[in-house]
Amino acid sequence: MIKSSDSLEDLFKKLNTSKAGLSGNEASSRLHTYGYNEVSEKKESSILKFLKKFWTPISWMLELTIIITFILGKYDDSLIILFLLIFNGVISFTQESKADNAVELLKKKLSAQARVLRDGKWNVIETKFLVPGDIVHLRLGDVVPADIKIIDDELEIDQSALTGESLSVTRKKGDTIYSSSVVKRGECNGLVTETGSKTYFGKTTELVEIAKTKSHIEELIMKIIKDLIAIDTILVIALILFSIYRGVDITEVIPFALVILIASIPVALPATFTIAMSLGALHMSKRGEIVTRLSAIEDAASMDTLCMDKTGTITENKLTIKTPKVYTGDELSLIKYASYASQRKSEDPIDDAILDYADLKSVKIDYANRSKFTPFDPSIKRTEAIINEAGKSVKIVKGAPQVISELTGNVPETYENDIKYFSSQGFRIISVAAGTDKLEILGVIPLYDPPRKDSRDLITELKQLSVSPVMITGDNSLIAEEVAGEIGLDKKLCNAENIKGNYAGASDCSVFAEVFPEDKYYIVKALQKSGHIVGMTGDGVNDSPALKQAEFGVAVASATDVAKASASVVLTHSGLTDIVDGIKSGRRIYQRMLTYTLNKIIKVIQIVFFLTLSFFVVGFFVTTAFDVILLIFANDFVTMAIATDNVGYSIKPERWNVNSLISSSVILSAFLVVESFIFLYIGLYAGLRISQIHTFIFDMLVFSGQFTVYMVRERKRFFNSMPSKILLLSSIVDIIIISFISYYGILVTAIPLKFILISIGLTFIWMVFMDTIKNVVFRHYKL
Numbered sequence: 001m002i003k004s005s006d007s008l009e010d011l012f013k014k015l016n017t018s019k020a021g022l023s024g025n026e027a028s029s030r031l032h033t034y035g036y037n038e039v040s041e042k043k044e045s046s047i048l049k050f051l052k053k054f055w056t057p058i059s060w061m062l063e064l065t066i067i068i069t070f071i072l073g074k075y076d077d078s079l080i081i082l083f084l085l086i087f088n089g090v091i092s093f094t095q096e097s098k099a100d101n102a103v104e105l106l107k108k109k110l111s112a113q114a115r116v117l118r119d120g121k122w123n124v125i126e127t128k129f130l131v132p133g134d135i136v137h138l139r140l141g142d143v144v145p146a147d148i149k150i151i152d153d154e155l156e157i158d159q160s161a162l163t164g165e166s167l168s169v170t171r172k173k174g175d176t177i178y179s180s181s182v183v184k185r186g187e188c189n190g191l192v193t194e195t196g197s198k199t200y201f202g203k204t205t206e207l208v209e210i211a212k213t214k215s216h217i218e219e220l221i222m223k224i225i226k227d228l229i230a231i232d233t234i235l236v237i238a239l240i241l242f243s244i245y246r247g248v249d250i251t252e253v254i255p256f257a258l259v260i261l262i263a264s265i266p267v268a269l270p271a272t273f274t275i276a277m278s279l280g281a282l283h284m285s286k287r288g289e290i291v292t293r294l295s296a297i298e299d300a301a302s303m304d305t306l307c308m309d310k311t312g313t314i315t316e317n318k319l320t321i322k323t324p325k326v327y328t329g330d331e332l333s334l335i336k337y338a339s340y341a342s343q344r345k346s347e348d349p350i351d352d353a354i355l356d357y358a359d360l361k362s363v364k365i366d367y368a369n370r371s372k373f374t375p376f377d378p379s380i381k382r383t384e385a386i387i388n389e390a391g392k393s394v395k396i397v398k399g400a401p402q403v404i405s406e407l408t409g410n411v412p413e414t415y416e417n418d419i420k421y422f423s424s425q426g427f428r429i430i431s432v433a434a435g436t437d438k439l440e441i442l443g444v445i446p447l448y449d450p451p452r453k454d455s456r457d458l459i460t461e462l463k464q465l466s467v468s469p470v471m472i473t474g475d476n477s478l479i480a481e482e483v484a485g486e487i488g489l490d491k492k493l494c495n496a497e498n499i500k501g502n503y504a505g506a507s508d509c510s511v512f513a514e515v516f517p518e519d520k521y522y523i524v525k526a527l528q529k530s531g532h533i534v535g536m537t538g539d540g541v542n543d544s545p546a547l548k549q550a551e552f553g554v555a556v557a558s559a560t561d562v563a564k565a566s567a568s569v570v571l572t573h574s575g576l577t578d579i580v581d582g583i584k585s586g587r588r589i590y591q592r593m594l595t596y597t598l599n600k601i602i603k604v605i606q607i608v609f610f611l612t613l614s615f616f617v618v619g620f621f622v623t624t625a626f627d628v629i630l631l632i633f634a635n636d637f638v639t640m641a642i643a644t645d646n647v648g649y650s651i652k653p654e655r656w657n658v659n660s661l662i663s664s665s666v667i668l669s670a671f672l673v674v675e676s677f678i679f680l681y682i683g684l685y686a687g688l689r690i691s692q693i694h695t696f697i698f699d700m701l702v703f704s705g706q707f708t709v710y711m712v713r714e715r716k717r718f719f720n721s722m723p724s725k726i727l728l729l730s731s732i733v734d735i736i737i738i739s740f741i742s743y744y745g746i747l748v749t750a751i752p753l754k755f756i757l758i759s760i761g762l763t764f765i766w767m768v769f770m771d772t773i774k775n776v777v778f779r780h781y782k783l
Helices: 008-014 024-034 046-052 057-071 075-109 216-246 250-263 269-286 296-302 310-314 331-340 349-360 401-408 415-424 455-464 477-487 503-508 519-529 541-549 561-566 577-618 625-636 639-644 658-685 690-712 725-744 753-781
Strands: 113-118 121-126 135-138 147-150 155-158 169-171 182-185 188-194 289-291 305-309 370-377 382-389 392-399 428-435 440-448 468-472 493-495 511-513 534-538 552-555 569-571
Touching (some): 046 075, 057 250, 057 625, 296 552, 310 468, 331 440, 392 401, 401 440, 415 428, 455 477, 455 577, 468 477, 477 511, 519 534, 534 541, 552 561, 625 639, 625 725, 639 690, 658 753
Parallel strands (some): 305 468, 493 511
Antiparallel strands (some): 113 135, 155 182, 289 569, 370 382, 428 440
16 A cells, blocks of 8 residues: 555555666556556546537527427428438537547647656656656656655645646655656656556546637627528518518418528538548648647638747757867866766757767766766856765766856956857857866857758748748847858847747848847737737647647657647647648548538529519419428538538638628629529429429429539639539439439329430539639639
8 A cells, every 4th residue: 555655665666666767567567457547538428428419509490390390280390391301410429539539649649648667677668667666767848647755855836737837846855756747847756556447536638628619600600690580580581571461371381580690500510520630630730730620721821920939849859969169178177077067867959969069079978987977057057066076075067058157257368259159159068067166168169950951941931822921949140040041041040038928020120139038929929919820839837828829739759748739730740841742631621611601602692582472473382391401411411521521721711701702602602593583483383382482492402502612612614623523412412312212202293204314414504603703702802
């Protein structure tokens, strides 16, 4: 039984482990005993999810229609509408389940990592495989993966996920830190004491949490639909009043008026959007981008500014040492002392560069001579070590040049000029000092993080997509300008302090230098205040506020757990080139959603105005209430296939313009209303009975709706690109089924084959005619 009061010695005995860690075989055995270091999510019952499909505004209106038709004695209509209601629920539930499964797959790919000592070697494994008795190494920015007892050193811990208090606490050797806490400062080795459901927090931190807020596009479309329903309501009132005036049986009018209102509601909207976003997320995951918030794909389409960290994104994030400047001794001696003030397990890029250079130069380091080591601390900006050399205790410090010079009080004559020279060349400089009683600067080590080979291409592609790249770096302005020049970025240099409160000035900057991590939040906010849709890349715990503030937060492959948790997209490949594909994917999805929206608005206006006006003209309903219900399902659920359509992407950020959408839709729908009256005239002239006219008009509305999709999906001519196979197949099947039921009189009154063929042929010809008008309208309204 593990107790919080147990000492380290007691815990090592209880857990049967040591500071050398567990063996791989023992860890596997314990994994079988203790289970995975995770707690299963409580998921909503599938039955409850399915039943909720019948508790929505759309379902309420259909259910009300069923009740009214049943009361009026139209039992066949009631049963058929009930069937369609259930069919709607099944389809929506099935598609949502597929989307949930897709998101779960993505979440599994985005798993937390931990550094653990196994078989005497440090390895990086998924936190779910940790077991009691493991030795782990924690550092700045890590999310504590289990309940852990600190073995050495001390940490500053953020426990806000546990306590709700924002102030950090200090934990020393022998103290316990709990799962889901965040390391704010320091690093240490720790002993895993509890995992999974037995941890204090009760479960591991969930890195991926899909936002439940309504998407921007859905909010926009629902606003449009509310306006359409308002128009429909006015028409329905006029319809009822006209019916009373003409003496039409009110029991015939009410169901019809109700379904006209239903026709304004986007029955397939939730499923269509979910499918589109899920397919986009799966596509992006194959290209190295794990989407943790589906609505972020929409933001990718609108993003016009991308803020990028220099280190690790624009550059290699693998420092390389150039020829050091030595003041005392020789180069090998300088590297030896610098190596004593470094350690590999810290995974600090400067330490790694120095130790790699030491290996290259065959410098022998005996760490048994090192009696103390203090890892890098941002507050003091240096590392320290004490070694025993020739019977004497030698102190070594390694860090920022200005910090080291202040510690020594005496600098070499050329020291300042050397620092300026290396800085102007784009080098990062580390100074090394050592001494017994008094520290003496031994030399400076220039390090260079070269731009990635693909960085210049990335900047070029972003500009081609009309996305303004902005580089953010903590390095000085000289280094920032040097790197900006190498990658083809405009050298419009700014300081973060200058834009706080001066939001207008942020848009003029392409490089921010000497930036503190917390300043990134203000930079993003300033750009947003200036009217930009902002993307932000980050990798550290201090990047979290900026990643959350940005519309499109991206955590790079090497990011800490906290950064990944804050971001809406996580890259699995180094660099940022995958973001370009994300932008293109977002814009393609925008085009699909624009097609769906245009088609829906156009068809609503056509159906509502034609059915209402035709009643005023001929004095009878040109189609039945049931036909309208059937039409909604025949068109809406087939047009869900738009989510799979082959579309191009815009070279400019996409922005929704409600006025343009409505205006263009009204113009195009007016031509469709004319088409509808032509069909009505043909039916009357051909001597069709009223029940046959119902079917003839029903066919026209279905076929016209299908062909309208192909007209609006292309900004040029409808034949300019091939639709997806799924979309094309769904339309063909829909036309065949509707033709079949119309000919054989299933659910509708049978009509001769020639009228079905006339309906197909004329709606296609009318679509070709309207395609020319569409081009003029779309160019005018810039769609």
